[in-house]
Amino acid sequence: MLIAHLSDLHISAGAPETAPVRRDAPDMARRVIADLLALPQRPDAVVITGDVADGGSVADYALVREILAPLPMPVFVVPGNHDKRGPMRAAFGGTIPFAAPDTLHFEAQLAGLRLIGLDSLVPGRVEGALDGTQLDWLEQRLASTADPVFLLLHHPPFPTGNAHWDASALRAGAGRLGRILRARTAPLRLLCGHVHQAFHSQWAGHYAAVGGSPAFQYGFGFDGDTEPPLIDAPYAYWLHHCRADGSFAVHPRQMNLPPRADL
Numbered sequence: 001m002l003i004a005h006l007s008d009l010h011i012s013a014g015a016p017e018t019a020p021v022r023r024d025a026p027d028m029a030r031r032v033i034a035d036l037l038a039l040p041q042r043p044d045a046v047v048i049t050g051d052v053a054d055g056g057s058v059a060d061y062a063l064v065r066e067i068l069a070p071l072p073m074p075v076f077v078v079p080g081n082h083d084k085r086g087p088m089r090a091a092f093g094g095t096i097p098f099a100a101p102d103t104l105h106f107e108a109q110l111a112g113l114r115l116i117g118l119d120s121l122v123p124g125r126v127e128g129a130l131d132g133t134q135l136d137w138l139e140q141r142l143a144s145t146a147d148p149v150f151l152l153l154h155h156p157p158f159p160t161g162n163a164h165w166d167a168s169a170l171r172a173g174a175g176r177l178g179r180i181l182r183a184r185t186a187p188l189r190l191l192c193g194h195v196h197q198a199f200h201s202q203w204a205g206h207y208a209a210v211g212g213s214p215a216f217q218y219g220f221g222f223d224g225d226t227e228p229p230l231i232d233a234p235y236a237y238w239l240h241h242c243r244a245d246g247s248f249a250v251h252p253r254q255m256n257l258p259p260r261a262d263l
């Protein structure tokens with residue numbers, strides 16, 4: 001099974017609300033979708049770890065749906081801090097089995113693989129949080145399966161190495177999430193977004209990764225406490241090749257995007 005991990009498309013129908021977002025971000029998302037469709041092996045599912053829209057308006061999500069429409073495989077999304085729950089639920093509620101009326105967490109089964117999405121959105125805030133109700137639900141769902149789990153969450157709970165980013169990542173709930181994941185011995189992969197810089201990590205005993213963004217990319221900012229510099233660089237998304245025995249390999253799929261006019 002092949003799972004494509006994208007993140008932070010920041011699609012907006014009008015001018016972007018977020019300063020670093022390139023104005024042609026919707027076109028960049030279209031290029032990523034076209035690249036994905038041209039792969040020699042078509043992914044079985046696509047997961048997008050948040051900030052799917054930039055402003056979160058109904059028009060933004062209509063454009064998101066239009067851009068994602070060519071994908072014939074299931075597409076799963078979790079909200080980021082730039083998403084809005086109401087319009088996002090309206091856009092994806094027909095295809096994603098959201099588990100509660102007020103948040104957008106969900107669970108789905110793909111052959112021998114379980115997908116679980118968490119909703120860390122705190123309206124009006126950059127940082128994320130998970131409340132006890134959602135963590136109770138997660139604990140229960142993880143206990144229900146020994147299948148490999150892909151856990152989707154916008155805000156990384158693990159350190160990025162940059163104090164600026166760590167202050168705006170997952171805050172409330174991160175400690176308990178770590179204890180829940182550490183208690184799980186079956187395979188689990190934690191896929192996140194938010195940082196706009198693709199990297200791998202290991203957290204609470206499991207593989208973890210951040211997906212990069214085709215809308216804007218940050219350079220390295222290791223050990224810094226200020227926002228890293230914006231860069232023009234080849235964009236990469238992740239392809240997770242999962243085998244029946246629970247083993248897997250993660251391949252970066254690199255593609256060149258047109259240079260930004262403003263960098």
Ligand SMILES: [Fe+2]
Pocket residue numbers: 008010050051080082194195196213
């Ligand atoms: Fe983002």
